[in-house]
Amino acid sequence: MSNSTVNSDSAEADAPAATPEDAHGHVAVDVTTLDAELIEGPSFATPDVAEYALWLGDDSLILAQQLGAWISRAPELEEDVALGNVALDLIGHARSLLHYAGTASDRTEDDLAYWRTEPDFRSLHLVEQPNGDFAHTIARQFIVAHYLFELYSRLRASADATLAAIAAKAVKEVDYHRDHSTQWVLRLAQGTDESRRRMITAFSDLWPYVEEVFRDDPLIDRLEGIAVRPSSLLPAFDAAIAPVLAEAELEVPCGFVASGGGRTGKHSEHLAFLLAEMQVLTRAHPGASW
């Protein structure tokens, strides 16, 4: 995220056209553009809708921050770039959702990302779980991407036009995240004995956090037609992952279920450290820009 102000008109006018000579494009880091659905006309979220946008935005933001830690450390340079691309997609979703959430309380996306403390975050415990080894990161991606794909597919029909527009754009990107993690689940599970052992361990470690993803918190009851009921996504989620796990010859782990509570600000022990790293620069230099 950038500290600059949002000014769509000048950003579009100044943006260089993509010409064959300039195939890779120029990127100006001091200019931020938001998607059209967020800048055309005033669009303010009600407190309940803002809370829901915060849930989804925080999931994307925390997961993106986690994936960023792989840059320069992935098993191969190509995978470094692939995970970085996924993180950038998620940052895009987080920006749109947090921007919208902020309209209810006159706060910017940066206010929400950098100036809230741990109890004010609404992320799921699943996205807070550490990167672990590559298999853990892939297992977490596999679960989250399949969940987000089902979520955004349905959120496109939301009665809230802004949420629907954000979902319509995000669903294509998480579709690719789904594909990317699926390819790796298949390869790790059917690669060497060591890669298979690690893939199984990763799923066993992360599965306790799946239950919280599909839990219906009370807010959902107040947002009928606007929010997507998480429990309603479970059948589609199960149906989508079953053939992949079958092909990979993996079984859905069973065991204990973690307490959860991310949606009410009760977080795992990992979030505070992640926030400290993510927020330290902004807090050390308030208002600084590139």
Next chain:
Amino acid sequence: MTTPGDSAAEIWPLWEVFVRSNRGLSHVHVGSLHAPDETLAVRNARDLYTRRSEGVSVWVVPAAAITTSDPDAKGAFFESPAGKNYRHASYYSKSEGVKHL
């Protein structure tokens, strides 16, 4: 082609990447990458070479499958057209409406 396990470095095979930027144009070589197999090679190509709207189609080819001309035989290979402008079709006028010729 190097396969994982062949050497201590366990390097993935090399693939050459061709991207078509628009319908009607040819695929153009844009670079190379490493990938364990052709499925992931296409994914990696998408991530490395098309994320700023450069392409509508991607090809990957195992680098080992490409046979090249010998750089040392440049003279014998490429010298003969020089100075023979009658080999060029520059005396024809192009019909209107023909793009990409």
